[in-house]
Amino acid sequence: MLELALKGSKRYWMWISFLLVLIGIGSLAYVNQLMVGLETTGMGRDVSWGFYISQFTYLVGLAASGVMIVLPNYFHNYKKNKHMVIFGEFMAIAACIMCMLFIAVDVGQPTRMLNVMLHPTPNSILFWDMTVLVGYLVLNLLVGWTCLMADRANLPHPKWLKPFIYTSIIWAFSIHTVTAFLYQGLPGRHYWLTAILAARFLASAFCSGPAILLLVLKITERFTTFQMPKDAVKTLVKIIMYAMCVNMFFFMLEIFTSFYSNMPGHMNPILYLFAGEHGHNELVPYMWTFIVLAFLSIAFLVTPQLRENHKLLPWTLVILVIATWLDKGLGLVIGGFTPTPFETITTYWPTGKELLVSMMVYAIGALVVTVLFKIATDVKEEMGHSQALPCGCSSEDVCECAPEGE
Amino acid sequence: MKNNRRTFIKLAGIAAAGLAVAPKAMASGSAAPVKTNPEAVHAEHWAMVIDTTKLHTEEEIAELAGICHSIHNVPNIEGKKEVKWLWADEYGHTFPEQENPHLSEEVHHRSFPLLCNHCENPPCVRVCPTKATYKRPDGIVAMDYHRCIGCRYCMAGCPYGSRSFNWGEPRLHMDLAKLNPEFPTRMRGVVEKCNFCVERLAVGKMPACVEASHGAIVFGDLSDPDSDVRKVLREKFTIRRKPTAGTEPSVYYII
Ligand code: SF4
Ligand code: SF4
Ligand code: SF4
Numbered sequence: 001m002l003e004l005a006l007k008g009s010k011r012y013w014m015w016i017s018f019l020l021v022l023i024g025i026g027s028l029a030y031v032n033q034l035m036v037g038l039e040t041t042g043m044g045r046d047v048s049w050g051f052y053i054s055q056f057t058y059l060v061g062l063a064a065s066g067v068m069i070v071l072p073n074y075f076h077n078y079k080k081n082k083h084m085v086i087f088g089e090f091m092a093i094a095a096c097i098m099c100m101l102f103i104a105v106d107v108g109q110p111t112r113m114l115n116v117m118l119h120p121t122p123n124s125i126l127f128w129d130m131t132v133l134v135g136y137l138v139l140n141l142l143v144g145w146t147c148l149m150a151d152r153a154n155l156p157h158p159k160w161l162k163p164f165i166y167t168s169i170i171w172a173f174s175i176h177t178v179t180a181f182l183y184q185g186l187p188g189r190h191y192w193l194t195a196i197l198a199a200r201f202l203a204s205a206f207c208s209g210p211a212i213l214l215l216v217l218k219i220t221e222r223f224t225t226f227q228m229p230k231d232a233v234k235t236l237v238k239i240i241m242y243a244m245c246v247n248m249f250f251f252m253l254e255i256f257t258s259f260y261s262n263m264p265g266h267m268n269p270i271l272y273l274f275a276g277e278h279g280h281n282e283l284v285p286y287m288w289t290f291i292v293l294a295f296l297s298i299a300f301l302v303t304p305q306l307r308e309n310h311k312l313l314p315w316t317l318v319i320l321v322i323a324t325w326l327d328k329g330l331g332l333v334i335g336g337f338t339p340t341p342f343e344t345i346t347t348y349w350p351t352g353k354e355l356l357v358s359m360m361v362y363a364i365g366a367l368v369v370t371v372l373f374k375i376a377t378d379v380k381e382e383m384g385h386s387q388a389l390p391c392g393c394s395s396e397d398v399c400e401c402a403p404e405g406e
Numbered sequence: 407m408k409n410n411r412r413t414f415i416k417l418a419g420i421a422a423a424g425l426a427v428a429p430k431a432m433a434s435g436s437a438a439p440v441k442t443n444p445e446a447v448h449a450e451h452w453a454m455v456i457d458t459t460k461l462h463t464e465e466e467i468a469e470l471a472g473i474c475h476s477i478h479n480v481p482n483i484e485g486k487k488e489v490k491w492l493w494a495d496e497y498g499h500t501f502p503e504q505e506n507p508h509l510s511e512e513v514h515h516r517s518f519p520l521l522c523n524h525c526e527n528p529p530c531v532r533v534c535p536t537k538a539t540y541k542r543p544d545g546i547v548a549m550d551y552h553r554c555i556g557c558r559y560c561m562a563g564c565p566y567g568s569r570s571f572n573w574g575e576p577r578l579h580m581d582l583a584k585l586n587p588e589f590p591t592r593m594r595g596v597v598e599k600c601n602f603c604v605e606r607l608a609v610g611k612m613p614a615c616v617e618a619s620h621g622a623i624v625f626g627d628l629s630d631p632d633s634d635v636r637k638v639l640r641e642k643f644t645i646r647r648k649p650t651a652g653t654e655p656s657v658y659y660i661i
Contacts (some may be wrong), residue, residue, distance in 0.1 A: 037594035038556075039574035044486030048561040048571060108556020108571065108595025115536040115555050126535035126559055187529055187651035188565025265503075341567035341648075342499035346486055 001149065004378040005371045011223070012374065019367045026360020029353045030105060038108055040353040046346035047337040049106070051354050054333040055361070056102035058208075058325060060179045061201065063095035063136060065209020067172035068239050074165055081232035083386040083396060084217070086151075089144035090372035091213050092172075096137040098365040103130075105357050125182045132175045139168040144372075152379045176201050183336060191269035191335040194257070200250045201328070207243035208324035210236050211317040216369065218314055224377040225387050227394035237313065241301035244320060248294055251327070269335040272345065280345040283334060290326035293319045445610030449627035451545040452524065452602055453656040454616070455638045461622035462516035467494035470519065470615040474600070477614055479591045481572070481579035489570035491600040492521045492615055500659075503648055513661060519623075521615075522547065522568040522600040523647060523655030530560035530569065539597075545628070545656055546602045556595040565651040569599045628656065 008016075033040045043050040066088030072078035073085050104110055121127050143164055150157050180198035187193065214236060221227055258266040271277055273287045297320035300306045307313070338345055350358075380386055387395045461467065471492040475482070481489050494517040498505045501518075524547045530539050531547060538553035539560050561569045572594045585591065589605060592598055603613035611617070616625040626635035638644075644658040 037572070037574045039487065039594075041573070043573070045488055045561075045570055046486060046567065048558040103557075106557070108558070108597075109554065109593075112536075112553075112555045115538075115553060119536050119553070121535050121537055124533050124535040124559070126533070126557060130535075182559075183562075186533070186563050186565075187653065188648065189562065336562070341502075341565055342495060343502045344499060 001145075001152065001375055001379070004375045008374060012370075015370065016367065019363045019370070022363035023360050023367070026356050026358075026363060029356035030360060032353065033105070033357060034110070038106075040351060042349050042351045042354060044346060044348070046340040046344075047334065047348035049333055049337070050348055051350035051358055052102050052106035054329045055358055056099050056106070057179060057201075057332065058329040059095045059098045059102065059365075060133075060176055061205030061324075061328070062209045062212055063092045063099060063133075064172045064176040064202070064205045065213065066092040066140070067169055068206055068210045068243075069213075069236065070165070070172075071169050072235065072239075074169065078235065080229050080396065081235065083380060084228060084232055086144055086148055086376050087217060087220075087373065088213060089140045089147075090376060091216070091369065092140045093137060093144065093372065094365045094368040096133055096140070097368055098361055099133055100137075101361045101364060102358075105361065125178060125185065128178050129175075129182055132171065132178050136168070136171050136175050139164060139171060143168055148376060148379055151383060151385070154383070173202065176205050183332075188341055189336045190265040191332070194254060196250055196253060200247065200254070203243050203247035203250055204324050204328050207240045207247055208321055208328075210240050210243075211320050214240075215314060215317050215321070216373075220373055220377060221388065225381050226377045227386055227388035227392075229386060229394045229396035231397070234308070237301070237307055240317075240320070241298075241307065244294070244298055244301060244324075247324070248298065268339050268343070272338050273331050273335045277339065278345050280347060282347050282349070283331065286326050287331055290323050290331065293323035294327070297323055443609050446608045447610055447612075449544050449633075450629040451526075451627060451656065452607075453545070453626065453628035453635050453658065454524075454602075454613075455624045455635055455642075455644060455658045455660060456519055457622045457624075457638075457642075457660040458516055458518055459660060461519060461619055464494050464517045467492070467517055467519045470618055473614050473618050476584065477586050478589055478601075479576075479580060479586055480598075481576035483579045487573045489572065489576065489598065491570075491598070492519060494518065495520055501645065501647060503650060504645060518659065519615075520566075520568070521657065522602075523566055523653065523657045524602055526654035526656065528653060529563040529565065529651075533559045533563040535559065542604075546604055548601055548604060549598065551590070551592050551596045551598065554596040556597065558597060560597055565648050565653065566655075569597050571597050 029040070041050060041052075069081050069084050069088035073082055104113060107113060116127055116130050143161060146161055147157050177198045180201040183189070183192035184194070184197045214233070217226075217228055255270065258270055268277065272280065273283050275281070276284050297316055300312065300316040300319070306316070334348055337348070340346055384395065389395060389397075461470075471490070471494070474480070474492045475490070478491060480491055483489055497509065497514055497516060497518060500520060524545060526545065528539075528541060528547045531541050534540075535557060536553050536555055538550050538555070539547065540550070541547050556571065558571055561571060572592055575594045576592050580591065603611070603615075606613060612625055616623045624634050624638050626633035628635055630636065638660070639658060642660045644660050646655045646658055648655075
């Protein structure tokens with residue numbers, strides 16, 4: 001099937017070359033980092049994890065989120081989205097690859113990375129995180145590829161695949177739980193030391209992940225003949241809505257616990273993030289942007305007219321993605337390190353080189369997504385699944401506007 | 407071709423024979439291949455008591471840090487990427503959980519020496535994915551710099567900010583003429599911290615900061631009721647940093 005990725009329009013190749021250029025530029029920054037060390041980053045003794053690890057954390061959510069399409073399909077027999085499952089799985093593959101790359105670019109001695117596997121250390125959550133990520137990648141490759149092959153050959157999906165699919169659904173929850181455990185069990189890091197962190201991670205993943213997936217599929221629709229079934233989109237948007245509400249609810253639980261208990265250790269990071277401490281308020285505008293955007297997106301999502309407005313929907317999703325990124329991608333990691341163990345504030349901001357390296361990883365992810373989605377949409381076109389009709393509906397919809405769609 | 411194969415088989419045979427004989431050969435020597443120094447000092451649980459009534463000025467602590475850093479080839483870097491094994495900070499930063507606004511002026515103005523606490527339940531060991539940080543049977547939390555992948559998980563795990571990472575090439579920040587040839591320098595991309603001077607204990611010496619402290623720091627075996635450490639702990643009121651973290655530090659402070 002890979003050959004499908006090699007035949008494409010001029011626009012397809014221009015996009016691929018554009019990504020390759022970005023990867024090229026980013027890798028120069030990475031080579032520089034390899035030569036002189038992580039000196040090129042804005043991290044330091046006090047804030048020792050930064051942009052790389054926060055991107056990793058955010059993207060694990062994207063990887064886990066594919067399950068929000070897979071689960072209704074297999075556990076609830078919701079068949080309207082059966083032609084979207086493959087995109088959730090392929091997105092997870094790209095996200096897993098980006099996660100691993102973000103870990104790889106963050107370690108000080110990348111040549112020794114395999115030590116994690118050569119000297120397995122079960123008491124370290126990082127070992128488990130590696131394990132579940134690799135496992136999830138393999139599961140999605142296996143399931144996604146096999147299903148698409150079967151589709152293309154017009155065969156039913158093989159029976160032996162079922163256990164793998166069910167495993168992958170449970171596994172999806174595990175990857176984000178384990179990632180939360182990475183933070184959750186550390187004494188002395190008050191912002192992370194909370195039992196609800198894993199639940200918050202999952203809630204945030206299950207709104208932001210499907211939102212990103214929907215946005216990417218919207219773009220896919222513009223460049224291919226693929227069209228999402230309307231009902232499937234509706235369901236997914238509802239899932240996003242509930243997940244986002246739960247996400248913000250969990251966040252408020254956090255605020256209540258910290259401030260009603262009045263324990264300084266628990267209040268300090270939140271005060272630093274939202275009000276600034278010791279004259280440091282670098283993150284305050286970002287964190288309030290997160291709050292405003294989060295509630296704005298909820299307002300748009302819970303109002304049926306606004307939720308079903310297809311012009312507005314992409315913007316709602318963009319707002320939601322920005323809000324969750326500010327919360328989990330920016331505030332979470334920095335808030336964990338600030339205040340420092342000495343109750344002082346050390347500020348962190350990524351350097352240009354750090355951003356270039358991150359751009360490289362994201363471009364690699366985009367390349368993987370492009371190639372995989374190209375293959376998937378080509379197969380769908382061949383088979384006539386989920387194709388766009390002249391009226392704008394999908395061939396899976398029970399379409400009233402165009403009778404030939406029935 | 408044929409010749410090659412014959413050589414290979416021959417070599418394989420020799421190797422197999424070697425493998426069969428090797429354990430016997432090793433066992434035949436009565437001693438283990440590594441000899442311990444007969445002078446070495448041993449303890450079941452090394453611990454340190456710092457008398458901050460005697461040692462509390464920034465200059466005194468800086469002097470000890472200078473000695474520690476020079477014998478361990480610790481790079482001298484300014485700013486947030488600094489590397490340090492022993493340093494000074496004020497009361498509120500050292501004991502953030504045990505502060506009160508009406509604390510004696512004098513205590514508030516003291517400086518307190520900080521270093522790795524060689525905790526009994528060290529989170530840095532718990533989180534390390536490669537066993538590069540490990541606890542020795544004598545309680546010292548040591549590091550294998552050649553094992554460390556530089557993931558900095560231990561830095562996130564340590565509640566005391568005791569660890570430093572080599573963000574760049576450490577040798578660029580050292581006076582190469584004054585290197586201590588008896589202790590290795592580190593490479594970039596690995597974490598480091600105070601090691602309770604294991605290399606000195608191994609040859610029967612006390613840690614360098616203890617030796618230079620004019621009696622203000624006592625070092626000894628915590629599990630021996632007759633040790634100097636236990637004697638001071640019996641007589642004086644001491645506190646440890648961040649008791650709520652549950653790490654059980656082996657460094658005690660007399661206030
Ligand atoms: S003080 Fe920090 S680095 Fe030292 S043993 Fe305790 S947790 Fe580990
Ligand atoms: S940085 Fe090194 S010592 Fe610290 S946790 Fe990672 S591998 Fe272990
Ligand atoms: S015990 Fe040794 S390594 Fe640790 S601070 Fe003192 S001199 Fe430095």
